[in-house]
Amino acid sequence: MDPSHLKEPIDVLEDGLSFLRLVEYIGDDWSVVSSARVSFGQGRKTDEEDTRLIRYLMLHDHMSPFEHIVFKFHVSCPMFIRNQWFRHRTWSYNEISRRYTSKNIVFYIPERFRKQDLDNKQGSVFSDEINNDIARNTVKRHGELALTTYNNLLEMGIAREHARMVLPQNMYTEFYATVNLRNLLHFVKLRITPEAQWEIRQYAKAILDILEQTVPISLDAFKEKHGLK
Amino acid sequence: MDPSHLKEPIDVLEDGLSFLRLVEYIGDDWSVVSSARVSFGQGRKTDEEDTRLIRYLMLHDHMSPFEHIVFKFHVSCPMFIRNQWFRHRTWSYNEISRRYTSKNIVFYIPERFRKQDLDNKQGSVFSDEINNDIARNTVKRHGELALTTYNNLLEMGIAREHARMVLPQNMYTEFYATVNLRNLLHFVKLRITPEAQWEIRQYAKAILDILEQTVPISLDAFKEKHGLK
Amino acid sequence: MDPSHLKEPIDVLEDGLSFLRLVEYIGDDWSVVSSARVSFGQGRKTDEEDTRLIRYLMLHDHMSPFEHIVFKFHVSCPMFIRNQWFRHRTWSYNEISRRYTSKNIVFYIPERFRKQDLDNKQGSVFSDEINNDIARNTVKRHGELALTTYNNLLEMGIAREHARMVLPQNMYTEFYATVNLRNLLHFVKLRITPEAQWEIRQYAKAILDILEQTVPISLDAFKEKHGLK
């Protein structure tokens, strides 16, 4: 494991604007073990026994030992993804505020748009029926227009906190987010399913990659539990 | 106290679109007392002694007895206010989803815009220097345009969850929100100060009015504690 | 449903000292529905459709609509059960404090003791091999002795908060506890299994009875989900 590699930003949506970056973390698979074994008045044993214990805890939903491993991320994502993300109330967040700054306003333009899924009211599917060039141009032009309107309002002397109301929800936002492994796995579970919006699934996948390198045994048990293998 | 009056929606931003509505609540000032006195193995005493106890608890920051009074609200507010609101992680929320429905999309157009406060980077002040007619027209036209673009994207077959990304942050959203009195007072404390954005302060004031009618003694002690009288 | 019946204390451990009492609650099955349907911009439909929605939400783990129903209990239980209970961090608690009062100290004496389960390190089973009369007498005498020692320490002028350290963990304690339906169901799920200690299972069963009378449709879906029918 190369830690410098582990902490490089991942361009989650592959547009040069999105990123997920692991800032720091504490704990590893063996922290789960030592936290769990305090119940028995014991510590670590052999790797094999410890691996078995992690699997047992995960599969029997004894999740408290997974709370002592903590991850801190730095994230750049569109506002509509941020809104889904911040519904998770067990994380700690600090976000860029459009009350403070009017700089670096950029927008997410999907490479490929998705069609409404007619079987699933909240879902969508990739489809050749969509003309992506036209769609991309429409969204791009709308972003430029919104930015112009925003700047016009600022020039009229209007406060940033008021002017921002015209900015669309594909505007990028940026935040720090800290969470323990138990709640991070809950996030991944909910956001990696086919029912989740494609964009947030990409973030969940990037997190999964990081977990694969930091807590491989816990992650393996998690994947088995939720049929993700 | 007329309960039917208490549960009527309040048009917080006075535009016929915003509202705060008390759906239901449990507990009152005397619930604080009986919860607190369980510590002493005692229950209620005289109104005077009970009032004194509530003041003592509030002023000495013994807030756990205030957690047993619970309020459920139904709220309609602009997205940029919702984003401030949902930063409070101790509430329970259920919100309208633009992945499910494309109906009833309306926008907040301020009656009076505010100027950037030059002393306070995040703040704003009402000012005669702003031409409100021009500003209102600019924001109104931008909303119409965004809605047109949104509908165009839907007509191209694009999924609601994708098309919504062009909708601006003054779009109204709607949610149910449940919280206990301790955390509700924390919300009011943070959101009623002059540093808070004017719009969310109006919601904090509406909540204060409801608390005045439901937990008057607790509220009085709260106001004294935070210099709000 | 007779509400006065619903709020009568239940003698959970059948010793005249334990109790679980529903103090108050807000919401019912239809609150789940209206909170969930705000996502679609809709409200209640027919009872049949609403029942189907509740089952769908429960079985697909969409638990946020269950957070708007809130229960407040008054509980008397042995300290060792209280310690298991207070591990649930999503409840609000106020408890009798032995720093404040030295009155009404009573102890839990099991009617029937359980044998160590040799297959399950943390478990126990009822067994005819145990001489319950001897065991009851042993525990009863120990309680009397601890109380005498406690009173001796008080008479020596020692502070209540210090003297209490000799009191055993079968001492009864009393508390108010408020929780929403989502977290209450989580408590029931964890504490009603055969792995849970027999005493706390009795409290979980008493809660189940109350839920049967207050949110029957939600409870039915919960039981189906967790194989409790």
Next chain:
Amino acid sequence: MDPSHLKEPIDVLEDGLSFLRLVEYIGDDWSVVSSARVSFGQGRKTDEEDTRLIRYLMLHDHMSPFEHIVFKFHVSCPMFIRNQWFRHRTWSYNEISRRYTSKNIVFYIPERFRKQDLDNKQGSVFSDEINNDIARNTVKRHGELALTTYNNLLEMGIAREHARMVLPQNMYTEFYATVNLRNLLHFVKLRITPEAQWEIRQYAKAILDILEQTVPISLDAFKEKHGLK
């Protein structure tokens, strides 16, 4: 700063049985700064400016940037202190379970007992009026007796989870506890005051020492805010 020194167990109650041990932590004063400055779309500046920002955040109660620093402790303390500690619901805990093990049962015997404070119903004061030798002997003998009774019950075949009910509350327990800096400071604030029980104040002081060595600037601002300098 010598990290190995930092992670040595501290014998908080000076009896050779109690300890507080820092297991690991992430973040430092500058993590507060970088998390806070994401709001402005900025990062770190000079040490002087960054120190000023930390003080500003602390004194104006902008506590979210302090949530990204996380500490993990290993604690040994008497049960009656553990019960006060676990009232803090924002921590993650794993504790030794007397359902699993009957080993290493030891008791806290205070060096000096405290007298009931007649002005303060929950408080106590050190006093020459107490005969500490007699009190220590009383508590020591009671512990031995409780342990004998416990072992008798085990020999009768009674389950550990049942037999433990005779064990007094000065029995030592052991746990892992993880918490972020914001909530850790809240714990210190509540548990370091003269109203807190003397024993838990010693733990709060030990934590303060650790914070002095890990986040000195944040701690300095905290002490100023709460008059602890």
